Amino acid sequence: MSKDRGSKLTTDGVDKRSIRVKDIDRVFQTVRHFPSKILDVGSGNGAIINHYRERGYDVIGLEVSESSVSTASARFPQTKFLHYDGLHFPFEDSSYDTVLLNDVLEHISYEDIEQVLTEIKRVLKPNGVVYISVMNRWQLIEPHLLIPMLTWLPKFAWYSVAKKLRNREYIRYWPYTRGRLNSLLKRHQFSFTDLTRIYVQHKFLGVNPIGSRMTSRIFRLLKKLHLMTITYYFALKVSILVYVGHKI
Secondary structure, rough: OOOOOOOOOOOOOHHHHHHHHHHHHHHHOOOOOOOOOEEOOOOOOOOOOOOOHOOOOEEEEEEOHHHHHHHHHHOOOOEEEEEEEOOOOOOOOOEEEEEEEEEHHHHHHOOHHHHHHHHHHEEEEEEEEEEEEEEEEHHHHHHHHOOOOOHHOOOOHHHHHHHHHHHHOOOOOOOOOHHHHHHHHHHEEEEEHHHHHHHHHHHHOOOOOOOOHHHHHHHHHHHHHOOOHHHHHHHHHOOEEEEEEOOO
């Protein structure tokens, strides 16, 4: 998940999650999608889907962590959260017009995501939309352990480097390249649009603050050097990936 800064961020991440809603809204506006019934897969602390409930949408959060379901339910008692096995959705076909996969794909194995996408397509209504934001393998700062360019290394080196620098395991993360994400969506017969530029634009405009301190410092330096145009196009290559998939 991105390590966004912002004014008066709470330690549980509720405020910084609400910032991401602005990115999602802009994405939906761009593709002229008007949600009605929203499923948030991997709803975590529940902040995003609760935000949409407060705006009058019919929503539900789906989460593989029982403790997260309990915590989110206690925090937002008017929003419904369900625990599931990570593979099979407890809903009928064509139940939702919108599915959110916000910073979730990198926590699902490349094998399991095939079943998850099958389920997403099943529960989406005709012409339904899945919103995807996912860790880019080419991000400058790995967003979970904050190790610079960790996933730029060959995959076999990730674990040992993470163990040496952070004394933590790095075995349950599956970042994406555009090519891998494109192939995944094509296999499941989604039409799709790469809208990473919206996330990058929000970063540049300050709507969604620049992430880690190191990244912020690099950004400020490049701005002083009047290299923002080059920086923008570079940012598109190393940003979190943001896509919209349409059920055909």
